[in-house]
Amino acid sequence: MDFTRKKHKKITYVMLIIFLFSILPANFIFADSSPKITGISPSEGTTAGGTEVRIEGENFSSNAKVKFGGVDGRVTSVEGDGTIIIVETPPYKGDWAEGTQEKPVSVVVTSSGIDTTAPEEFKYIPSDPAIDSVTPDEGTAGDEITIDGKEFIDGALVVIGGVNSPRVTFIDSTLIKAVVPALASGEKRIRVTNPDRQTVVWEDTFTYKKSVPSITRVEPSKGPVDTETRISIFGDNFVAGLYEEGEDKGKPITRVFFGDEEGIDVEVHTQQEIRVTTPKVSEKGRYYIRVNVDGVNATRQNAFEFISNPTITEIDPREGSVLGGDTITIRGSDFQQGINVYFGTKRASRVDRRTSEVIEVVTPPYDTPGKVEVRVVNTDGGEATTTEGNHYEYTQSKPxxxxxxxxxxxxxxxTDIVVTGENFRSGVKLYIDGIEVKDLKRINEERLTGETPRNNREGSKDVRVVNPDRGEYILSDGFTYTRSEPKIIKVEPDNCTTVAQKLIKITGKNFISGAEVKIGDKLATEVNVEEIEGSDETIITARVPEGTPGRHLITVTNEDEGQAKYEYFTYTESRIYLHLLGL
Incomplete structure (x- = not known):
């Protein structure tokens, strides 16, 4: 009975639930939890960021996030049971072209992992930076100043006295720190320019005190006398530009001196580098360099050396063998004792300085023919190089x-051969198929004689001649190696007993003295090769070796490995052997 009652209750509950589902709206049963945005206020703010924005809507979770143009804003609170978000806009990070008045960006709220985009965009408008104070209000190069104000943007440029600060540190939209660059002394204006090109100028002047320049190195540190050499001076606190007022108005703030001579075309490339051209100094020696910046001097002793300035006016002769060993005369000026001479990359080992204007030198060997520059280098580093039309030319023979x-x-x-041609030098070598011809004789510049070397490969081969200066010539397929083709016509007699060891005569063609005769696998002895007068046939006589009964192949092998075969020579049993066997 109880079981039946419980069953009826369950059925009643199920029927009630089905009834409710049929009469209630779906949004009553399944509430929509996705966030919705109904309004944004204000709808614009400056590129500096920090604008407090109120976003109204519903279903905002307590950890909701907001992005402006894909950049996270700083959510300060979620209020009204998830209907209000208070958020600070981030600084604008995109490009801001000159003349741009606004940049609309999307506003996206992320709540419980669900994104929703505001129906209206937020507009970034140009920043309005302001400077409230600068501390300290005086300093010199390398000092750091603090700029207080508002709407500063990360990446802002700070200019002091018309020169960019070498280092700007963005703290926040109200605070910037900047390092003072090297300047001329006096009162300077400070300008801050945001990335959106909005600028503010601090009207209360900053007083710049004279800085102390320094010199750390000079490159290059040498240059020829009577010549203008462009160099770089490295150090710190160099100031570019001209004085804008006072008795020095229009004069350069930074000047450079080599001893008592002033440098030419001074360019302050950076605060740490000066580029300057040396004056034409006629006296050799080491000179101090003095850099004067706004009346303050930095001096480096022995910083630049004016060295010799040799010249080359003539080379005679202007060509010679790649083997080197030719004596040439170099004329010019300012040649010092101990001078070195280079032909291309090769240094001459034998140099004789006759006077300050004449050198005799023996040319070094060179790897390849052609023109090379000749360079003379004095012991102090002064050097001169031949011009394009005055180079030395290494030559090579052309056999x-x-x-x-x-x-x-x-x-x-x-094989005795005679090679004819031209320009065969003493010491010449001859090769056939890469194999050197030994005992080669040079008859004259147009004729060589020698014997061909042995070669295991028949066929046409290149003939190459090489002079001592590596000049060479190749005659393609200039010599053909051949191999004999012997032929056996008949053998008399063509049989004997196994022990008879008779003389046999082999008639054929193209047998060469020194030929080898085999019967089966045994060598014949007393082999002699004779030519038949008035015939193209040759005869071999040979003594038959002992053998075994049966037919055996006769093989004739010439010294050049040409072969002929004959079938067959027959060995028979001797009578004595048969008698012993009782046959």
Whole structure:
């Protein structure tokens, strides 16, 4: 009974739930929890950021986030049971072209992982920076000042007395720190320019005290006398520009002196570098450099050396072999004892300074023919180099082969040849297929004789001639190596007993003295090769070695490995052997 009652109750509950679902609206049962934005106030603010914005809507969670143009704002509170967000705008990070009046950006609220975009955009308008104070109100190069104000933007530029501060530190929209650059002494204006090009000028002047310049190094530290040399002076507190007022108006703030001579075309490239041209000084030696900045001097002793200024006016002769060893005369001026001479990258080892105007030098060998510059270098570093039309030219012989006679021969070598051509120098070498011809004789500049070297490969081969100065010539396929093709016509007799060791005569063609004869795998002895007069045939006589009964191949092998084979020579059993066997 109880079970039946419980079952009826459950059915009643289910029916009630079904009824409620059928009569109530869906948004009553399933509440929409996604955030909604109904308004933004104010709808604009400056690029400096920090504008307090009120966003109204619903379903804002306590940890909701807000982005303006993709950049996070700083949410200070979520109020009204999730219907109000108070947020500070971030500074504008995008480009701001000159003349731009506003930049609309989207506003996105993220709540409980759900994003929603405001129906209206927020407009960034130009910042309105202001300076309230600068402390301290006086200083010199390297000092740091603090600028208090409002609507400063990270990346702001600070200019003091018309010169950019070398380092600006953005603290927040109300505070900037800046390092004072090197300037001429006096009262200076300070200007702050935000990235959106909005500028504010501090009208109460900043007093700049004279800074002390310094010199750390000079590059290059040498240059020739009677010549203007462009150099760089490195240090600190160098000031660019001209005086704008007073008795020095129009004069440079920074001046450079080499001893008592003033430098030319002074350019303060940065606060740490001066570029200046040396005056034309005629006396060699080390000079101090003095940099005067706004009346304050920095001096570096022995900072620049004026060195010799040699010249080259003539080279005679102006060409010679790549082998070197040619004596040439160099004329010019200001040649010092111990002078070095270079031909391209090669230093001459034998240099004779005759006077300050004449040098005799033996040319060093050079790897390749062609023109190279000649450079003389004095012991103090002064140097001179030949001009384009006065360079020295290394030359190389140009041998040529016109013929090789005969132009073919055996692979075993030993063929007497005559090579004709031109420009064969003493010490010349000859190669056939890369193999040197030994005992080569140079008859004259147009004729060489020698014997061909052995070569295991038959065929046409290049002939190359090489002079001692590496001048060479290649005659393609200039000599052909051949291999004999012997042929056996007949063998008499073509049989004998196994122990007879008879003399046999092999008639054929192209047998060469020194040929080898085998019957089967055994060598014949007393081999002799004879030519038949009035015939192209040759004869070999040879003594048959002992053998085994049966037919055996005869092989003739010439010294150049040309071969001929004959089938067959027959060995028979001797009568004595048969008798012993009782046959």
């Amino acid at each position: 040529r082969i016109s013929s090789v006679q005969p132009n073919e021969g055996s692979v075993i070598g030993g």
